[in-house]
Amino acid sequence: MLGVCALVSTGVVVSTTAASAEEEPATGSLQTFAAEAFAPQADELPTGLVEAIQRDLGISAEEYLANAAAAKVAADVSAQLVEAGVDINATVIDGQDVTLYVAAEADVAAAEAVGxxxxxxxPESHDYSQYDFEPKIDHKGGYAFFTLADEETGSGFRCSVGFSGYTPQGDDRYLTAGHCGLDGETYEQLLGPVYDVPLDGPIGPPTNPPTPLEVGEEIGDITDGSMHFGPDFVNYDAGLVDLTNPDWDGVPQVAGWGGGQGAPDANSVTVYGTIDAVVGAEACKSGSTTGWTCGNITSAEETxxxxxGETVTGFIFDACMLGGDSGGSIVVGNYALGVNSGSNFGPDCNTGDFGIGFAVSGGQYNALDILGDQWELNVAVNAPAVTTPEDGGETGQSVTFEGTVEGGTADHRVSVSVDGGTAVExxxxxDGSFSVPLEGDLEPGEHTYAVQAFYGNHSQSEVTEGSWTVTEAPPVEQLVVDSPTEGQTTSNARPEFAGAGQPGAxxxxxxGDAEFGTAEVGEDGAxxxxxxxxxxxxxxxDAVVTQTFEEDTQKVTVAGLGIEAADVTITTPEDGSxxxxxxTFEGTSFAGATIGLLLEQAADAAADDAQPRLGLRAEGEDDVEEWAGEFEIDDAGNWTFDPAEDLPEGEYTITAxxxxxxxxxxLSDSEAVATFTVANGGGDDDGNGEDGDGDLPDTGSSGTTWMIVGGVALLLAGGAAVALRARRNTTA
Structure with missing residues (x-):
């Protein structure tokens, strides 16, 4: 008697590198893909899958693959955000439009940053409790297999293969549903062994009485202890089968339903990696009963x-699966999503709403978490395309290998070996790109390379080989600074520097620690x-000029440069006015200046004593009295002084x-002088002050030095000048 088991469909993976004709954003951002770019991959899809896509999803195979690539990027970016601490409640995709549902306002900026x-x-939730899910009990993903349950009667159960993979030692072992290897009542492991069920196409809905099927050759055994399902394994539905028949080879593909034993048929779907469930993504399942059926993921994780009575946690999607489809492959594009677990669909797919798949990766419960120490996905790895160094081309002695792995993801890696030496990973x-720098410089001459791509411990590509010539790099031109020269000064605060050096440097x-700009050396070396x-x-x-070219760095220091400060001026009163x-006295200077003022009244020939002198700051002036008043200076050095008392009539000289x-x-010190006359000035009625002798107002104090006023000096970081004039003489 041949029973019927439920299957889980395999995932489809596409190359994000080949798919996009648009500029690709940086890693960590969402991407969109043009459907027409996937025409080559769509031509390789099996006819049954293309028909299922068009029938169930209402889109073309090209659109399906483009949307799958976008869903893969969305799933990866969402996982990266969660690892970075962003609290994401759900990721939802509609075609290629992605919405991230976050927990709080604090998470919005990071989610928006990825596009x-x-x-x-x-998001809107669904109540799946109203649906009656049943496990569909009934090599290359999607193939049918039979597990012996009773030696005397020869009865057993038919299920479908999920995804080919490896043991830790690299032997063939495939993933399927856990309930496919257990007794439905006792939950003990089935007796086995496991047999192939040769098919020319999907069996179709069950019939009553069941359609007799021929059981093929023995292919393997259930992996002991790997079947996770039932009361002892709540939420799980995954198990493993060892492919022990040496005539059979596990391959990273899902059956295209062309039939045949052993090697996969030409229409099979190639598996390039895994994908986490994303709400709205278009998923297609493969199983030995119904072949290919497709739908949309409506919940990324549901129990x-x-x-x-068994409980399973997995993703919900609305593609039909029937008895015997259990364990089969569920794919999004060329990415492995999960295995068929159960559904509420009727015998002919005309009744029912949803199926549940147990995830390969992602979510709280998945196959890699519980079986990852026993199983590794078999992935097709394309040979690397090396763009640098170009095969047959030339490079300098410092070499970085660059290129792409079509269909490659961040789960892949590459190794580079030069001249048969130790490989560098x-x-x-x-996006499938790689960049691997070699340590140290290579000797000039011809060299060979071998580059290979890997996924996990056992999936690997063919080796890409080539050769190129390393040429000795010409000496780097010496850095020269022609101007300014040491010790030069200028009044231009942004003078031009000029010189010669290595073209392209x-x-x-x-x-000091401040940078004031960069430039590139022209082809002429200037x-x-x-x-x-x-x-x-x-x-x-001191100004430091640095030249950087590849790994060569040169520095030239131009010492003792100076930028001359603006001269102090007296704008009010004007000279001779x-x-x-x-x-009120006014004038200009420079930022950070300290200003000193000295007011001198012309000598009165009729007086016996010399006229007093008033000052704000003076050095070496013994007979200068303090000049009372309000002094102000702004950040640019513009200053004003409002004396506390009016000046009496007379002739004066002010020095700033x-x-x-x-x-x-x-560079900083300067002096300005203005002579002016006060007419009808302040003071007492006769204009001669309180004592009537024509002296300046008595401030009530005297001193031997000028009062210090003005701003605090500002020391700014900076450089030197080209057009510099000779040092100026300061006024004594």
């Missing part, structure tokens, strides 16, 4: 209880660089001095 539409909360990015200008911001004013500094006694604390006097 998704973001909603706070949970259902079968009518017989490198990672493959999510990068030139950088720094003063370079110029204008600072991006003002260099230090009023101080001496006549003003009132309540005059500017200095910079910590600065170079030759």
């Amino acid at each position: 998704a539409k973001v909603e706070i909360g949970e 259902v209880t079968f009518g017989t 490198g990672a493959v990015a999510a 990068t030139i950088a200008l720094t003063v 370079w110029t660089l204008t600072p991006a911001s003002d260099l230090p004013v009023g101080v001496r500094f 006549t003003v009132a006694g309540d005059v 001095q500017a200095t910079l604390e910590g600065g170079d006097p030759e």
Whole structure:
């Protein structure tokens, strides 16, 4: 008697590298794919699958593969966000439009950064408790197999193969549903062994009485202890079968239903890796009863209880599966999604709503988590396409191997061996690209390479071989700074630097820890660089020019450069002008300047004593009294002084001095002088002050030095100048 088991469908994987004709975003971002780019892969799909896609999904095979590639990227990006601490409740895809449901506002920015539409909360949920799920008890994924249950009667159960894989030692072992290897009442492991059921096509819905089937040759045995299903394994439905018949080879494919034994037929679907369930993704299942059927994932993880009492947690999708499909393959594109577990579909697929698949990866319960130490997915790995170095081409002595692995993902890796030496391994990015730098420089001459791609411990590609010539790199041109020269000064705070160097090299200008811009050396070997911001004013500094070319770095220091500060000026009163006694003094200087003012009244020939002198800051002036008043200076060095008392009539000379604390006097110090007359000025009625002698107002104090006023000196990072003038003489 031949019983009927339920199957889980295999996943389909597509090459994200070949699929997109658009510019690919950086790893970690969502991607969209043009359907027409998948025409070559669509032509390779089995006819039965193409018909199922068009019938059940209402889209073309090209659209199905493009959407599958987008779903794979969405699943990977969502997993990366979760690992980074983003609280994602669900990932939902509609065609290629992705919505991430996050837990809180704090998660929105990170989710939006990958290019998704973001909603706070949970997506609309489904109540699956109303559906009556039943396990469909009844080599290359999708193939039928029979497990002996009773030696005396010869009875047993038919199921479908999920995905080919390996033992830790590299022997063939395939994944199927756990209930396919257990007694339905005692949950003890079936007696076995396991036999092939040769088919020319899907068996079709069960009949009563059952259609007799021929059991083929013995192919293997149930892996002891691997069948996870039933009361002792709540939420699980996965198991393993060892393929021990040496005439059979497990291959990374799902049957295309062309029939035949042993090697897969030409229409099979190639498996390139795994994919996590994403709501809205289009999934297709393969099984020995119904062949290919397709639908959309409606829940990424749901727990259902079968009518017989077992509990399974998996993804829900609306593709038909019937008895005997159990354990078969469920795919999204060329990616392995899960194995058929159960459904509520009737005998002919005309009744029912949903099926449940047990995931290969992702979610809280999956096959790799519980069986990963016993099983590894068999994946088709394409040979790497090496773009650098070009086969037959030339490179310098420092070499980085670059290229792509079609269909490769971040789960892949590559190894590079030069001249038969020790292999160097490198990672493959999510888009299939790789970049593997070699340590040290290669000797000039001809070299050979061998590059191979891997997935896991046992899936590997063919070796890509080639040769190229390494040429000795010409010496790097010496960095030269023609201008400015050591010790030069200028009033331009952003002077041009110029010189010569290695064509294509990068030139950088720094003063201390601050960088002031970069430039590239032209093909003629000349370079110029204008600072991006003002260099230090009023101080001496050293400018460092750095040339970087490949692994060569050169530095030239131009010492003792200086940017001259602006001269101090007196704008009010103007030289030679006549003003009132309540005059406010104004002028300009530079940022960070300290300003000193000295007011001198012309000598009165009729007086016996010299006229007093008032000052704000003076050095070496013994007869200068403090000049009371309000002084202000802004960040640009513009200053004003409003004396506390009006000036009496007379002729005056005001001297303004500017200095910079910590600065170079030759660059920062300057002096301005203005002579003016006060007419009808303040003071008492006769204009001569309280004592009537014509002196300046008595401030009530005197001193031997000027009062210090003005801003605190600002020392800015900066560079030097090209068009520099000779050092100026400061006024004594």
